[in-house]
Amino acid sequence: xxxxxxxxxxxxxxxxxxxxxxxxxxxxxxxxxxxxxxxxxxxxxxxxxxxxxxxxxxxxxxxxxxxxxxxxxxxxxxxxxxxxxxxxxxxxxxxxxxxxxxxxxxxxxxxxxxx
Amino acid sequence: xxxxxxxxxxxxxxxxxxxxxxxxxxxxxxxxxxxxxxxxxxxxxxxxxxxxxxxxxxxxxxxxxxxxxxxxxxxxxxxxxxxxxxxxxxxxxxxxxxxxxxxxxxxxx
Numbered sequence: 001x002x003x004x005x006x007x008x009x010x011x012x013x014x015x016x017x018x019x020x021x022x023x024x025x026x027x028x029x030x031x032x033x034x035x036x037x038x039x040x041x042x043x044x045x046x047x048x049x050x051x052x053x054x055x056x057x058x059x060x061x062x063x064x065x066x067x068x069x070x071x072x073x074x075x076x077x078x079x080x081x082x083x084x085x086x087x088x089x090x091x092x093x094x095x096x097x098x099x100x101x102x103x104x105x106x107x108x109x110x111x112x113x114x115x
Numbered sequence: 116x117x118x119x120x121x122x123x124x125x126x127x128x129x130x131x132x133x134x135x136x137x138x139x140x141x142x143x144x145x146x147x148x149x150x151x152x153x154x155x156x157x158x159x160x161x162x163x164x165x166x167x168x169x170x171x172x173x174x175x176x177x178x179x180x181x182x183x184x185x186x187x188x189x190x191x192x193x194x195x196x197x198x199x200x201x202x203x204x205x206x207x208x209x210x211x212x213x214x215x216x217x218x219x220x221x222x223x224x
Binding site for chain 1: 119121149151157158159160161164205207211212213214215216217
């Protein structure tokens with residue numbers, strides 16, 4: 001199955017540590033989107049990337065969060081110095097082109113728990 | 116800024132009942148509208164989408180949705196639900212997928 005792959009599925013970190021979440025898009029997809037789902041809330045857009053470029057990061061917190069999508073390898077969402085409020089499910093989606101007319105395909109998500 | 120409202124947080128129905136889940140959006144420009152479903156333990160899957168044309172959109176598994184521009188709505192419908200429709204349903208708008216908070220649907224056998 002060549003769907004969107006996210007790992008790890010579950011990640012536990014202590015406050016102050018770093019969290020790295022990985023997303024491999026579907027084969028042939030060069031557009032990646034990251035979303036966050038806080039408990040009891042809907043998914044919220046964080047960042048939109050193409051290979052080696054951040055297109056839109058309007059949903060990213062201004063500090064501690066960063067994302068990349070290198071030429072080779074998966075997209076990485078990095079959270080530095082995690083805090084309890086970062087506990088959430090983080091979902092990645094991909095599309096073959098800009099998703100104006102292309103539905104996004106989602107991964108299973110990474111559940112991040114902060115102790 | 117765009118926003119999506121799903122007013123029904125939890126809906127409980129018996130099998131064979133008819134379903135309508137509400138979705139209203141706020142956005143001033145051209146909209147692309149989506150309904151996604153998340154079955155227990157699974158990832159989000161696209162149910163149906165509207166980009167242009169016929170405002171009545173048919174999706175998978177017997178679902179349909181109607182885009183009513185004057186009401187800023189894109190309600191999801193199914194004439195007869197099954198137990199396997201138990202899931203969480205999310206309405207979303209546009210490329211960055213502004214999502215509603217979701218509606219949890221529970222079907223009682």
